[in-house]
Amino acid sequence: MKPEILLSRIRIVLCRPSHPGNIGAAARAMKTMGLSRLSLVNPKQFPDAEADARATGAVDLLQQAEIHATLQDALADTIFVIGLSARQRDLGPEIGEPRPMVARLLAAAAEGEVALVFGNETVGLSNDELQQCHAAVSIPTNPDFSSLNLGSAVQVLSYELRMAAFLESPPVSDTVVTPFVSPSATHNEVEGFYAHLEAVMTAAGFYNPAQPGRLMPKLRRLFGRIRLERDEVNILRGILAATQQPTGHGTRNS
Numbered sequence: 001m002k003p004e005i006l007l008s009r010i011r012i013v014l015c016r017p018s019h020p021g022n023i024g025a026a027a028r029a030m031k032t033m034g035l036s037r038l039s040l041v042n043p044k045q046f047p048d049a050e051a052d053a054r055a056t057g058a059v060d061l062l063q064q065a066e067i068h069a070t071l072q073d074a075l076a077d078t079i080f081v082i083g084l085s086a087r088q089r090d091l092g093p094e095i096g097e098p099r100p101m102v103a104r105l106l107a108a109a110a111e112g113e114v115a116l117v118f119g120n121e122t123v124g125l126s127n128d129e130l131q132q133c134h135a136a137v138s139i140p141t142n143p144d145f146s147s148l149n150l151g152s153a154v155q156v157l158s159y160e161l162r163m164a165a166f167l168e169s170p171p172v173s174d175t176v177v178t179p180f181v182s183p184s185a186t187h188n189e190v191e192g193f194y195a196h197l198e199a200v201m202t203a204a205g206f207y208n209p210a211q212p213g214r215l216m217p218k219l220r221r222l223f224g225r226i227r228l229e230r231d232e233v234n235i236l237r238g239i240l241a242a243t244q245q246p247t248g249h250g251t252r253n254s
């Protein structure tokens, strides 16, 4: 697949950016590396003259930017998502360095829509946001000063994406291809499965939403690691639906 097509399937998502200047800087960073799709989740101030000024020749990316109320909306049709986090979290998805993770993102881009998700300037990605990602990337830094400016973090990843996309031998998918392979499930389909699973576990008394503990983050980590296919989501939801059916066998014999 042509590198330009792979790059066109990658969206850069900025969660709750506070400073419009950083949105402009991100657009400029992206355009210099051949990326074009910017999504904003709940930006504090946008559109904005400061964003336009910092974007310089990349104002077209700002004009075409998608704006969403939630991260889930921004990711609805994606099949693979990587979150950017300067900090290691004990409940988050597996974490790696930019180069190997970018190779995985491009391999997935050969199959469908993918995303890189960046956090708010002050607080970074929330646990809830990071748990919507299959994997996380931490840019190696000075351990005493590890937080890059948002626009700079976008630049580092955009550069790595361009280098990897234009490699002579493009990255190959890490998915094992079998004759029965189905398309990857989309973010929305997998979120629907998590909601269904949570409801069934709650009804069964296995899970108490008032005392959630670590169950859902751990299950998200498990299923995020294996990247579910659409058929697999349908099977899992079929099993869940079957457990919700009244059995009709008159089991209440006490």
Ligand code: SAH
Pocket (backbone or CB within 6 Å): 083, 084, 085, 086, 087, 117, 118, 119, 120, 121, 122, 123, 124, 125, 137, 138, 139, 140, 141, 146, 147, 148, 149, 150, 153
């Ligand atoms: N103070 C925040 C950092 C915010 S920087 C925190 O501690 O998490 C804004 C965003 O840029 C981060 O949410 C992350 O997406 C990205 N970023 C900054 N430095 C990074 C690093 N070293 N590795 C990965 N992402 C980084």
